[in-house]
Amino acid sequence: MTSYVDRQHKAKLGQPSEADLRLKNNRLGMTIFQISWIMVFLAMIIVNWQLRFSYSEWPPAGIAPFDPLGPSAATVALLLSALLVKRGLQALRVKRIGGFLMDWRGAMIFGFAFMAVIVYEFASVSDAALATQYGITMRLMTGFHFVHALAILAVMAHVIRNGAAGRYSGDEHDSWAVEGTAKLWYFVTLAWILFYVVLYWIR
Amino acid sequence: MATIAVPLGAQGEQVEAEALRRPALSEYLRWSVDHKIIGVQYGVSAFLFFIIGGAMAMLIRLELWTPELDLIVSGAAYNSLFTIHGTIMIFLFIIPMWAAFGVPLQLGAKDMAFPWLNAFAFWLIPPAAVVVLLGYFVSPAEAGWTSYPPLSTLFSGDGQTLWALGAHLLGISSIMGSINFIVTIFNMRPPEMTIWRMPLLCWAVLATSIIAVMATPFLAGALTLLLLDRVAGTTFFDAASGGDVLLWQNIFWFYSHPAVYIMVLPGMGVLSEVLSVHSRKPVFGYRMVGLSSMGIAFVGFTVWAHHMFTSLQPELRIPFMITTMIIAVPTGIKMFSWIGTIWGGKIRLNSAMLFALGFLSLFVIGGISGVMLAALPFDIHVHDTYFVVSHFHFVLFGGSVFAVYAALYHWFPKVTGRMLNERLGQIHFVFTYFGFLFTFFPMHVVGMLGMPRRVAVYVEGFQAWNQLISFSAFVLGFSTFIVIYNVIKSYYHGPIAGANPWRALTLEWQTTSPPPPMNFDDDPIPFEDPYGYGTEASAAYLAVVDEAFSNGSTRASEH
Numbered sequence A: 001m002t003s004y005v006d007r008q009h010k011a012k013l014g015q016p017s018e019a020d021l022r023l024k025n026n027r028l029g030m031t032i033f034q035i036s037w038i039m040v041f042l043a044m045i046i047v048n049w050q051l052r053f054s055y056s057e058w059p060p061a062g063i064a065p066f067d068p069l070g071p072s073a074a075t076v077a078l079l080l081s082a083l084l085v086k087r088g089l090q091a092l093r094v095k096r097i098g099g100f101l102m103d104w105r106g107a108m109i110f111g112f113a114f115m116a117v118i119v120y121e122f123a124s125v126s127d128a129a130l131a132t133q134y135g136i137t138m139r140l141m142t143g144f145h146f147v148h149a150l151a152i153l154a155v156m157a158h159v160i161r162n163g164a165a166g167r168y169s170g171d172e173h174d175s176w177a178v179e180g181t182a183k184l185w186y187f188v189t190l191a192w193i194l195f196y197v198v199l200y201w202i203r
Numbered sequence B: 001m002a003t004i005a006v007p008l009g010a011q012g013e014q015v016e017a018e019a020l021r022r023p024a025l026s027e028y029l030r031w032s033v034d035h036k037i038i039g040v041q042y043g044v045s046a047f048l049f050f051i052i053g054g055a056m057a058m059l060i061r062l063e064l065w066t067p068e069l070d071l072i073v074s075g076a077a078y079n080s081l082f083t084i085h086g087t088i089m090i091f092l093f094i095i096p097m098w099a100a101f102g103v104p105l106q107l108g109a110k111d112m113a114f115p116w117l118n119a120f121a122f123w124l125i126p127p128a129a130v131v132v133l134l135g136y137f138v139s140p141a142e143a144g145w146t147s148y149p150p151l152s153t154l155f156s157g158d159g160q161t162l163w164a165l166g167a168h169l170l171g172i173s174s175i176m177g178s179i180n181f182i183v184t185i186f187n188m189r190p191p192e193m194t195i196w197r198m199p200l201l202c203w204a205v206l207a208t209s210i211i212a213v214m215a216t217p218f219l220a221g222a223l224t225l226l227l228l229d230r231v232a233g234t235t236f237f238d239a240a241s242g243g244d245v246l247l248w249q250n251i252f253w254f255y256s257h258p259a260v261y262i263m264v265l266p267g268m269g270v271l272s273e274v275l276s277v278h279s280r281k282p283v284f285g286y287r288m289v290g291l292s293s294m295g296i297a298f299v300g301f302t303v304w305a306h307h308m309f310t311s312l313q314p315e316l317r318i319p320f321m322i323t324t325m326i327i328a329v330p331t332g333i334k335m336f337s338w339i340g341t342i343w344g345g346k347i348r349l350n351s352a353m354l355f356a357l358g359f360l361s362l363f364v365i366g367g368i369s370g371v372m373l374a375a376l377p378f379d380i381h382v383h384d385t386y387f388v389v390s391h392f393h394f395v396l397f398g399g400s401v402f403a404v405y406a407a408l409y410h411w412f413p414k415v416t417g418r419m420l421n422e423r424l425g426q427i428h429f430v431f432t433y434f435g436f437l438f439t440f441f442p443m444h445v446v447g448m449l450g451m452p453r454r455v456a457v458y459v460e461g462f463q464a465w466n467q468l469i470s471f472s473a474f475v476l477g478f479s480t481f482i483v484i485y486n487v488i489k490s491y492y493h494g495p496i497a498g499a500n501p502w503r504a505l506t507l508e509w510q511t512t513s514p515p516p517p518m519n520f521d522d523d524p525i526p527f528e529d530p531y532g533y534g535t536e537a538s539a540a541y542l543a544v545v546d547e548a549f550s551n552g553s554t555r556a557s558e559h
Helices: A007-013 A018-052 A069-093 A097-123 A133-164 A176-200 B025-029 B035-063 B075-094 B102-106 B115-123 B125-138 B159-187 B200-231 B245-279 B286-302 B304-311 B314-326 B328-342 B351-374 B376-382 B386-416 B422-449 B460-493 B536-552
Strands: none
Touching (some): A018 A133, A018 A176, A018 B245, A069 A097, A069 A176, A097 A133, A133 A176, A133 B200, B025 B035, B035 B115, B035 B125, B075 B245, B075 B386, B102 B386, B115 B125, B115 B159, B125 B159, B159 B200, B245 B351, B304 B314, B304 B376, B314 B328, B314 B351, B351 B376, B351 B386, B376 B422, B386 B422, B386 B460, B422 B460
């Protein structure tokens, strides 16, 4: 019986192994997720932008603009944190598990520093500002970002615990969790930079 | 013209015992990561919601039998009825009615790229449905499925909050399902299946998924604002505090207009499959049809403000009118492709084909009334009238639901291993087609005469029209019982289908019906042209596959 599968043809084309395919799927899936979910952040920016048209000036008359000093320091902390995440991932790729753990713990510390500043900024919006969309959209955007950052930090803590338990050899097939978490943290960083520019610099 | 080229089940026959090797019904009630189970779960649950939403439509039509309020106690109760009808039909029926069963099979894949995510996306739907329906029984949302503030913020009960929560969950489900489809389509094809050899249903699902991942986050954003306004005391939609009601319309329609294509594009993919297979002819202009799906996806993002013509700044109206009319171009490409495909073909007028032809004739009416509505002066005249109701039922029922039925008659043999009853299918078609036509076509007339939508009380002069519409709607509602009976009866007693009852070339037919757990026992090799019917090469390909399935003695049956 002739099989309708032309095996020679198949061998010639070559197919990825199951593990390779899974990694390929994970990476593409993560990219699509990032492109998709950044749209929610863009939607929030559009909200901020459209609501500005309700007022003749921005911030509205009589409202003091937010001081960008604290958020700028927080942004630097977040960028450092993302850099440490990247460095940790590179350390893992060359099988330096200790370096990976140290970098990621550092990244978490910077991450929490960032969040502490944001919580402070969120809490210290004046009542006058909160009576206008200037204060409300600021709380919407920082709060929405905060929820994401908190969730990813929790995942990072989980990954660090697994890493300390020796779960990742550094081979890219068994450390997708690390790579994926790193990509989510870059996502959080990028989303914040968009918000930071819109909230504190575009008047 | 109506020649049946090949007797059903004459070739590619399977032994009965093998065809009965299908999952136990209890498997469908449990968590499963098999896309074939999940596909059926999607289909059956969506159809249940279709019946619930349809029953509500029957109540609406019963109320509209007379110009006064009689059946429904108050205008508010009527508002919540059409709100929940629209919500169920759109968010719970058409958008989730996904191709989870067919796509991996058509691609020759063992499963979706992320089987667990596939199951998770499905299992978000039942809790979301419970939340939405619970809202209806608590204190119902009254703002229509579009939930415009301030209706949805100031004048609607707590059910509106639950509505927003449920829609949020459904949006997340839709995004996860779509990511899964895109990755599956890009990564899981066999190497022989280049992007230009991909079945058109997969092209359509790819375009649909791209729309869903890009647009649905905007729904999430809009719903977040609505929830905060209702629960946390923010004022995004309250003009008194610097908010803007148009903000909702902008963001909501930036999702919901593309979502219209989420609803209809898979149906268009189904149509290309069914028309080609049952006309025994290649798809006319295959590449252009695939690209036109992408074209619709792209242009679909530029037209949203045509839903806001009457509230839009005047200088923005003309650009949106133009983009809206441009979207008729990729849609027209599909239309001409379908007509070109059946032109001169050996048409089998079976139920699947009848519903596909029904789609073709009704969707063209919906498309033309769409271009009429795109024209600004006309749109302002018929704004918020029954003309609009007629238009979107022609594209969503005449389009999507007819495609769902065509898909049901076409793929039921693959899913269950048994054929549906052909005669009942044709009776079902006659009732559905004429019931539909006489329900929704007269709405054009009453709409142009000025009958507003979303009202329970109307001018007496419209009563005769409304009685015609209601009577036809009951015929349409009755037709659903025929297909339900047919499905249940055929599931147990239908004739054995065999692997490839339609002599189709796409890969889902090159395995047993129903397919084995991993879909294919071998790695399947797709035919060089998924729609290359009528060539010697395709006959040879089918002959080889037939041989593999003859006497039930292939590897497929040795498990």
